[in-house]
Amino acid sequence: MRRIIALIVIAFANVAAFAAVPVFNVKNLSLTWEVVDNNYKNKQQSLTALIITNNGTETLPAGGWKIYFNSSRNFIADAVSGNAKVLQVNGDLYSIIPNQNFKAIKPGESARIEYICENVVINYTDAIEGPYFVWDASPDKGYLPGNFIIKPLDPKYPGLVTPEVIYNQNKSIIDIPADKLPKIVPLPLSYQETEGMFKLEPSTKVISADPRFAKEQAKLSAFLMKAFGMQFTSASASNTITLGYKVGFGKEGYELSVKPNAIQINATTATGMFYGIQSLKNLCPSAVYADKQKSMDIPCVEVKDSPRFGYRAVMLDVARNFQNKQQVLRLLDLMGAYKLNTLHMHLTDDEGWRIEIPSLPELTSVASKRGHTLDSKNFLPASHGSGPDFSNPAGTGFYTVADYIEILKYANDRHITVMPEIETPGHARGAIKAMQARYNRLVAAGKKTEASKYLLYDAGDQSAYRSVQYWNDNVIDVSLPSTYTFVERVVDDLVAMYKQAGAPLPVIHFGGDEVPAHVWEKSPAYEALKKTHPEIKNTGDLWYYFYGRVNNILKKKNITLAGWEEMALRKTTLDGRPAYVPNPQFVNEGMQVDVWNNVLGDGQEDLAYKLANAGYKTVLTCVTNLYFDMATYKSWDEPGYYWGAFLGIDKFFSFIPFDYFKNTDVDKNGKAIDRRMFVGKQRLTDYGKENIIGLQGALWAETVKTPQQMEYMIFPKLIALGERAWAKDPAWTTELDSAKAKQMYNEDWSRFVNVLGKRELPRLAYEGGGYAFRIPKPGVMLKDGKYYANVQYPGMVIRYTTNGAEPTAESPQYTGPVDATGTVKFRVFDAKGRGGNIAQEAENDKPAI
Known part of the structure; x- marks a missing residue:
């Protein structure tokens, strides 16, 4: 009877709570965010506003609700408008709470909340993200408004890159006739065009006398069958493509000879043959990707080729925002085409765990989902604008074992190694919360011992910290024995997947970056560990303890440990101040270190060179030149972060791996640098050069929500990465005469x-159905009453309008100066008719965004 009464009480309580929720449809609200003052009180801060407009027929009450949103920025809590507070929940999740001064919003009316952001606003990704409402009486469910509008920044805000600036940057570009351009990218080690053409047609036959090239022969035949849309007929003896085995080309080298009647590709390995075939495909006209061909003329060339660096990688973050399997396969296609050989998959982070680990199902049943939660017991909270429920594919999703095996096989076929990254010990909130959910489930089932087996934090830990991304509970407790049980369990499941896929697993990346100060200081597990390990005298020593144990786990399985730069550093002091030096403990362990931090002006400009000189196998992932997610330049319509640099494709192309100080000219804010910052910095020694094993371009995904945004940020920068990682060191990198080097x-x-x-962008406009690569904004300059326009990539089409309308693929093509009358807008289009961002005149008669 008592149980029945209790159920009745609970039922009435639920009804009462439901009844307390106002009868108001949040879909009838429109939210608008805008910048009010981007230099508020003459400080590097912005006064911003959130305007709530009631488009419905019911009144929004003055209280009883909160707005949650995500942002990568800090805010002053008290709203300047005096009607609300802006409070951080955890990580990038914030709440807006109306106070007694907030007035109910009647139908057709608006309310305005003005608050201070402790940073200025530059581009649209600086705006708040994914705002949603939660009623106090129903705190477990969030509701999206009917509309969320981000108002653009005033184009006259000082310091923005204008079309006139772009025009002047483009002026130095020489327009080279297409027939004078090399036909292969990345540029081969040796490339010579000779007389004549080879006519590629359906009667051409692909011949390989060596079985080791059978797969490559099949792939080349499949490409030609698709190009011609038919099966091959019998071959003419004088019209063949022969794939031959030849010693002496190393692991990835090849030679390609195209003569009028025969094509010969020779290589020592299947990988080298694959790259030779990519170069042959490069010689094909881009029209082959747009339509079926009756025949193709291939220029006669003599090529001998091999890469500069053996490690040529792309790091793809799918933890912050998820990209589905098909999008990863599309990336792999172009990585193979441009001779990149490693996909570093950042699979786990605070905001998500994206790979199924069959032994630990909570890792995906809990940590692959994001929605409205304040306790993270069943799923993770909204991050990066993912919203209040699981419907957003950027916030919620993971690769099943079958998905991941398909990715591995697809990569293997393109001679690409997939390196998984399991982020530890920081950036691990997803894993921590998932293992807590597992613990709760098993404790409820009476299995306390089993429940504790994989716990990643000590319940008695009172340590107070805040990570760079503002999390206060995202670091694994490395003092716990269960941490290493967890690591080994995850590794074993990964090994099984790779084995099933028939793919190599030479390296696993275990993160290591951005662990905040004060972690573990009040951990009972840490205090217990110190008693049995006298070498551990402070929490800094836990770092070497942790990575030493992880390294031993991997060594038993013949796997190399990789990590971010902090893994190879030892904390010490210099002149009484905290400092980091290369850690001698791990130098001879063969670890791979990915170094991202060379932010100009922050003091670590030479960190990669220090580690390489010390003996660490170093991958350059430099934020100044190799981050795909940095905004191209300072403009409202260019997405991405810019804390490390504004980073256009020229930064990738101009990167000098062995001396990146040499042509560094601007700081992270785009201002001319004081070269004295390099005084006393380590230069790369010849020994150190041997330890630079390669380059890596990185796409961190906080601002990347869709497949189209992913492609916009990566392409065509990826082609420049391929050029710099594969092609030989250009002469301008070592030329001592600065004027000559510049020329x-x-x-x-x-x-x-x-x-x-x-050549390349016309190809990518159609290949695979077309890639959403970034189309540059045109440069525009006003001179003598006329507008002059140019484009960063000669050969692309500029179109314009004079009536203020948005230019389309049918608008007039720019062929010369346009009268500065009416409202003139310019836009660049790709071969398929897709347009980029628009440049237009400003009211002050100067081009603006």
Whole structure:
């Protein structure tokens, strides 16, 4: 009877709570965010506003609700408007709570909340993200408003890159005729065009006498069958493509000879043959990707080729925002085409765990989902604008074992190794919360011992910390024995997947970056560990303890440990101040270190060179030149972060791996640098050069929500990454005469951007149904009452309108100066008719965004 009464009480309580929720449809609200003052009180802060408009027929009450949103920025809590507080919940999740001064919003009316952001606003990704409402009486469910509008920043805000600036940057680019351009990218080690053409047609036969090239032969035949849309007929003896085995080309080298009657590709390995075939495909006209061909003329060339670096990687973050399997396969296609050989998959982070681990199902049943929660017991909270429920595919999703095996096989077929990253010990909130959910489930089932087996934090830990991304509970407790049980369990499940896929697993990345100060200081597990390990005298020593144990786990399985730079550093002091030096403990362990931190002006500009000189196998992932997610330049319509640099494709192309100080000219804010910052910094020794094993371009995904945004940020920068990682060191990198080096660089840069505009981007407009690569904004300059326009990639089409309308693929093509009358807008289009961002005149008669 008591149980029945209790159920009745609970039922009435639920009804009462439901009845307390106002009868108001949040879909009838429109939210608008805008910048009020981007130099508020003459400080580097912005006064911003959130305007709530009631489009319905019911009144929004003055209280009883909160707005939650995500942002990568800090805020002053008290709203300047005096009607609300802006409070941080955890990580990038914030709440807006109306106070007694907030007035109910009647139908057709608006309310305005003005608050201070402790940063200025530059581009649209600086706006708040994914706002949603939660009623106090129903705190477990969130509701999206009917509309959320971000108002653009005033184009006259000082310091923004205008079309006139772009025009002047483009002026130095030489327009090179298409027939004078090299036809292969990345530029081969040796490339010579000879007389004549090879006519590729359906009667051409692909021959391979060596079984080791059978797969490559099949893939080339499949490409040709698709190009011609038919099966091959019998071959003419004088019209063949022969794939031959030849010693002496190393792991990835090849030679390609195209003569009028025969094509010969020779290589020592299947990988080298694959790259030779990519170069042959590069010689094909881009029209092959747009339509079926009756025949193709291939220019006669003599090529001998091998890569500069053996490690050529792309790091893809799918933890912050998820990309589905098909999108990863699309990336792999172009990685193979441009001779990149490693996909570093950042699979786990605070905001998500994206790979199924069959032994630990909570990792995906809990940590692959994001929605409205304040306790993270069953799923993770909204991050990066993912919203209050699981419907957003950027916030919720993971790769099943079958998905991941398919990715591995697809990569293997393109001679790409997939390196998984399991982020530890920081950036691990997803894993921590998932293992807590597992613990709760098993404790409820009476299995306390089993429940504790994989716990990643000590319940008695009172340590107070805050990570760079503002989390206060995202670091694994490395003092716990269960941490290492967890690591080994995850590794074993990964090994099984790779084995099933028949794919190599030479390296696993275990993160290591951005562990905040004060972690573990009040952990009972840490205090217990110190008693049995006298070498551990402070929490800094836990770092070496943790990575030493992880390294031993991997060594038993013949797997190399990789990590971010902090893994290879030892905390010490210099002149009484905290400092980091290369850790001698791990130098001879063969670990791989990915170094991202060379932010100009922050003091670590030479960190990669320090570690390489110390003996660590170093991958350059430098934020100044190799981060895909940095905004191209300072403009409202260019997405991405810019804390490390504004980073256009020229930064990728101009990167000098062995001396990136040499041509560094601007700081992270785009201002001319004081070269004295390099005084006393370590230069790379010849020994250190041997330890630079390669380059890596990185796409961190906080601002990347869709497949189209992913492609916008990566392409065509990826082609420049491939060029710099594969091609030999250009002469301009070592030229001592600065004026001559500048001229040589401009000639090489002109060659590259002409190749992009006239060969590669027309190809990517159609390949795989078309990639959403970034189309540059045109440069525009006003002179003598006329507008002059140019484009970064010669060969791309500029179109314009004079009536204020948005230019389309049918608008007039720009062929010369346009009268500065009416409202003139310019826009660049790709070969398929897709347009980029618009440049237009400003009211002050100067081009603006």
